[in-house]
Amino acid sequence: MDLDAYVAEHRGEWRRLEMLSRRRKPTAAEADELVLLYQRVATHLSVVRSRTPDPALVAELSRLVLTARATITGAAPVDWRRVPRFLAYDLPLSLYRARRWWYGTTICFVLAAVAVGLWVDSDPGVAESFGMSAADIERLVEFEFEAYYSEHTAPSFGLMVWTNNAWIAAQCLASGVLLVPVAWFLWQNALNVGLVGGLMVGHGRADVFFGLIAPHGLLELTGIFVAAGVGLRIGWAWVVPGPVLTRGQSLAAAMRQGMHAALGLVGVFAVAGVLEAFVTPSFLPLLVKDAIGVLVWGAFLAYVLVLGRRAERSDLVLDTALPTRP
Template identity: 25%
Template sequence: MNIQRWIARREQSWKQLDTLLNQVEKRGLKSLSAGEIQTLASLYRSVAADLARARTQQVGDLVVRNLQALATRAYSQIYQGSRQQEWNAVREFYRWGFPAVVQRSRGYIALAIGLFGLAAVVSWWLAWRDPTFLALVVPSELISQVRDRQELWTGSIVGIEPFASSSIMINNIRVSFMAVAGGITAGLLTTYVVLINGVLLGTIGALVGQNNLAFPFWAFVFPHGSLELPAIFLAVAAGFLIARAILFPGQYRRVDALKLYGQQAAQLVFGIVPLLVIAGAIEGFFSPSPLVPNPIKYLVGIGLLVGLIYYFNQRK
């Protein structure tokens, strides 16, 4: 290979890339037009190829060093810009996209809340009137602890907060994903998940109410429940969206309905994961803490719920 001729032929491309990089480094990637961004990416690939060739053909240390520096600068700007765009997209989703998809899904969310509330009220009424029903739902050790020793089980979390918090997060995420995946069973598993959670909460509510422990129990539930329960309702709504695509595709082919409603369900899932993580941290570290007065726990729970409702009702 004639090294001087090769350098003379390729040098113009190197200078063009250097000019574009100088502009990006001074004013950012947004200063380039779409065509210039494509040119930048193309020139980066050609310089990377030139660098590999220069190393194998031993064209000289100076040329190799210059090409290495040019390729490194280009890589940094291209992939840093790509990562920045990705972070911008994530930020935009949580700022506007997630509230928007929640608003579009409000009918399914209302159905989830209605089923949960119905199951909770009916099970509370049955458990209050019938000890046999209570024993069917709640383990006997738990009933004995509440009735005989007048103690809540929440104190067992104190001292093992990190382990408890991570276990709670994993369990909540598992339940939520089960509710979403239940959509492929035409919503049967999704309906079961929301009903069983309502039954458990209603029955436990009756147990603590009968034994004058309702105030500390709900003080424990409020802080994390203000995020955890809405997240579960959103997961159930996502499952119902998938079920709707299967059962009632409407004007769409079933596969197209699954793509359409599945994308909406995926956006809900993407949004609820941070809620479940935060709720798990609160349930592990804050809710069971004996150092925090119960009235403060109620205020925190109410504040989080009001803030969440305000966030969900934002419009761009």
Template identity: 30%
Template sequence: MIQEFIAERRPRWERLESLLKRGRGHRLRLPAAEIEELGRLYRQATSDLAVARRDFPSDRLTRYLEQLVGRAHPAVYRGEPADWTSVARFFGRDLPATFRASGHYTLAAFGLFVLPFLLAYTAAYLSPTTARLIVGSPVFVEQVERGQSWLEIGRATRPLVASFVMTNNIQVAFLAVAGGVLFGIGTVYVLIGNGLSIGATAGLASASGLGGALGDFVTAHGGVELSVIFIAGGAGLRLGHALLVPGLASRRQALTEAAQESARLLFGCVPLLVIAGLIEGFVSPSALPTWAKVGIGLGTTALMYGYLLLAGADWRGQPQSRGASVGR
């Protein structure tokens, strides 16, 4: 049994040893793709160690895995002093790599927002009474029903609006991430709640003849703003998943690892939300033609996803490595 266990897992242990040697004990000395691989191999080695401690507690394999995991842990989690070089590495490699590694959580967050949005939009479009229940502001609903727009923002107040929007969106992102410590329930609540509220508002506006005005207003900033909320929601779901399904690692260890990744995503969301807030405060209420706002919205969203999907990516194939012998 132990020989089968070793034979199946030895290649990835050797690969982990090779990455540790190449990175000289620190992940930031590796290309972005190998940083992702290092984290994945470390998690797998941690799970293998848990199995070895349970099934082969006296075998030298267990001691080998303890040493391997002990060497890998600081390489994965050790930070560096906050200087311009580390900041550049964070935004140039760590943040995009973390986004790519957590893409399935971001997609899940997208679904938890979009489905309630569509349901609330349809319900509010068909029934103002439903809109009152969801939005929770009868005065606002009556104003929209009369066709009175709430989207006109004077030049003098735009800086205040931009500041308010930034602060509010950062708070929503923080709540979406922090809600993950409640086994993901808080994150799900934030995503569904925002989907219902925004969907009901959009449906009511469309039914009242303000759909075009709302579309003109949100098109410049909506792509970036909502995408960042999905990213933050995905980070919260990552925390919740680690608590609910820690795997062979301890729940504390799984949560620590997930918290590292989620904090990285939350920190990276802040400048994106600042950009979205500036656009919403100054560009969205401006007299620019709709086609220009559409161009700004598509352009900024494309740049954001291009950066997150491509920055720091290593497109070279990963060679198979030859490492130290195991369990021989």
């Protein structure tokens, strides 16, 4: 097939389809023409792919077909009636079913961070092996750790924190199917927390360290643990699918619930960002700030465990109520 001749013959139809696809409110005649041209260009795309798969032309025609399809079908309206069900059922159920995984990631993280902290506290040379000089350590302990929470304006700092946490969680969720990268992300964060914590405690600044970490860190770190746990659960669903589902079916089911968890973590990290930007650097007493952090963290755990358990029980009741095949 002569590609240049084929393009010259049908270029007018492609341009017309592109123009109609941009119309927000086409007339009845234009809508009929749009559907007809969409079918024709889809056929043209199929012909080009099978006979002369020119990458640029295939990309152009694919874009035209997708744009036209979106114009024909229209954007699906947002069903706000789903939001209460998502918050009261889908989200807590997905987090609750992955609870054993994020319990495990929490225990491993805490043990690793404590071990690193004790190591740094007992041996002053450990921090230097990580490239920190004595001057660096002194600046961190006396000034930089505390100043970190107030060196930016609260709104921009909160957005920066939210973005960073969301990025870490996204990596855990996306790489969960491979299992090993999640462990690496957790180790890197545990190493940082243990290193800084060991230095602060070793220099008599434990009250400052825990006082500034607790208001936001309890919820923030729990969100990271949840993301890691959900990611690992997705990976394990592929490794051990169980006796009923295939590997693909098991992975797809775990990923669907993982998407619910990902949406919920957006809100969790938003709350943690607000706490870190507005509560942690505030002039409130440390005990008050820590109490706020504990209350918010406890509310999140209660939300997951209470509503999640209820959702799982209702799900089991529904399964047993369904008729079985003969």
